Amino acid sequence: xxxxxxxxxxxxxxxxxxxxxxxxxxxxxxxxxxxxxxxxxxxxxxxxxxxxxxxxxxxxxxxxxxxxxxxxxxxxxxxxxxxxxxxxxxxxxxxxxxxxxxxxxxxxxxxxxxxxxxxxxxxxxxxxxxxxxxxxxxxxxxxxxxxxxxxxxxxxxxxxxxxxxxxxxxxxxxxxxxxxxxxxxxxxxxxxxxxxxxxxxxxxxxxxxxxxxxxxxxxxxxxxxxxxxxxxxxxxxxxxxxxxxxxxxxxxxxxxxxxxxxxxxxxxxxxxxxxxxxxxxxxxxxxxxxxxxxxxxxxxxxxxxxxxxxxxxxxxxxxxxxxxxxxxxxxxxxxxxxxxxxxxxxxxxxxxxxxxxxxxxxxxxxxxxxxxxxxxxxxxxxxxxxxxxxxxxxxxxxxxxxxxxxxxxxxxxxxxxxxxxxxxxxxxxxxxxxxxxx
Numbered sequence: 251x252x253x254x255x256x257x258x259x260x261x262x263x264x265x266x267x268x269x270x271x272x273x274x275x276x277x278x279x280x281x282x283x284x285x286x287x288x289x290x291x292x293x294x295x296x297x298x299x300x301x302x303x304x305x306x307x308x309x310x311x312x313x314x315x316x317x318x319x320x321x322x323x324x325x326x327x328x329x330x331x332x333x334x335x336x337x338x339x340x341x342x343x344x345x346x347x348x349x350x351x352x353x354x355x356x357x358x359x360x361x362x363x364x365x366x367x368x369x370x371x372x373x374x375x376x377x378x379x380x381x382x383x384x385x386x387x388x389x390x391x392x393x394x395x396x397x398x399x400x401x402x403x404x405x406x407x408x409x410x411x412x413x414x415x416x417x418x419x420x421x422x423x424x425x426x427x428x429x430x431x432x433x434x435x436x437x438x439x440x441x442x443x444x445x446x447x448x449x450x451x452x453x454x455x456x457x458x459x460x461x462x463x464x465x466x467x468x469x470x471x472x473x474x475x476x477x478x479x480x481x482x483x484x485x486x487x488x489x490x491x492x493x494x495x496x497x498x499x500x501x502x503x504x505x506x507x508x509x510x511x512x513x514x515x516x517x518x519x520x521x522x523x524x525x526x527x528x529x530x531x532x533x534x535x536x537x538x539x540x541x542x543x544x545x546x547x548x549x550x551x552x553x554x555x556x557x558x559x560x561x562x563x564x565x566x567x568x569x570x571x572x573x574x575x576x577x578x579x580x581x582x583x584x585x586x587x588x589x590x591x592x593x594x595x596x597x598x599x600x601x602x603x604x605x606x607x608x609x610x611x612x613x614x615x616x617x618x619x620x621x622x623x624x625x626x627x628x629x630x631x632x633x634x635x636x637x638x639x640x641x642x643x644x645x646x647x648x649x650x651x652x653x654x655x656x657x658x659x660x661x662x663x664x665x666x667x668x669x670x671x672x673x674x675x676x677x678x679x680x681x682x683x684x685x686x687x688x
């Protein structure tokens with residue numbers, strides 16, 4: 251037994267929708283069954299008024315259809331009635347033709363001098379006349395059940411195809427291909443329906459038209475339902491994505507802030523500042539304090555923003571770079587070459603600092619082996635690269651920082667960062683957002 255869970259709510263929705271549509275397209279069948287089961291063999295009141303006027307005839311007659319559509323039944327010799335009027339509506343509904351031989355029940359005219367009129371047909375061309383067959387009405391419960399089950403299955407199959415494929419993939423995979431497959435299934439059902447006993451609720455002459463309308467109704471409802479489902483699914487994805495961005499943003503802000511104000515960072519910063527004071531580099535000390543305050547201020551203020559301009563990020567990196575250059579005097583260098591046209595383009599906040607910190611953390615930095623970190627623009631991206639200079643005692647890399655940056659970048663920009671590792675270099679390419687920050 252299938253239980254309802256959040257994972258299979260789409261399945262249950264398709265099942266309920268399929269049943270509802272099947273009941274709707276077979277509503278006339280259900281009415282007929284309901285009427286037959288509740289009539290208790292009582293004659294309808296509208297038939298009682300004809301009882302006194304009915305004339306059952308044993309003789310047969312030949313139908314003559316007039317150009318205007320109506321006709322007359324010319325009775326054989328010896329019949330007490332010469333002609334019986336047959337309305338054009340009866341000729342059309344009962345599929346009667348000129349020259350048909352019929353045994354009928356007639357109604358006496360309500361006005362003197364008028365013709366008798368056709369009431370029912372007993373025999374047509376020597377065979378018993380079956381009204382149920384002419385109108386293709388369900389005559390058993392099993393036939394109606396077959397109708398409902400077949401249309402429900404058709405609707406369920408179509409819904410399953412269009413709702414599952416609308417979740418992901420290209421435009422062709424999400425819309426054109428599934429809708430085309432669904433249409434082929436509906437067309438196949440249309441041609442196979444008469445073979446499995448599916449009938450329409452009208453006379454045989456319009457069987458194909460009514461069946462076609464029912465199949466079209468199933469297909470159109472399925473497409474509309476899938477479109478609504480797709481819109482709701484996309485809305486849900488956006489809401490989930492926004493929540494993930496909030497969580498990721500808070501996590502990034504927290505991680506960046508902790509990284510900047512950690513005891514190790516404070517110790518190194520204060521130690522560098524103490525060195526400048528001891529050596530009486532007062533101007534450098536004041537600049538160092540100013541850059542240090544800018545780093546903390548940017549982390550606190552811009553950490554609340556999802557996006558920043560390239561210019562803002564470079565100003566922050568300039569302050570952060572200064573602190574590192576003072577700490578690693580004449581051992582750490584930066585080469586920054588940013589195309590001025592990129593300055594107003596956007597990128598996730600606090601994205602460059604983890605890459606610089608990662609380069610400093612995992613490479614040896616000595617006078618004999620200085621480290622140069624390059625930051626430049628290329629093909630719509632900012633590239634951060636550095637040579638690989640292994641430490642004697644290499645620190646274990648978890649890769650979490652780079653993984654978090656990649657995840658955050660993809661969610662915010664819907665683009666992926668590119669990491670290129672070789673034996674000599676480590677390079678990360680960050681694709682920028684084209685639109686400038688408003």
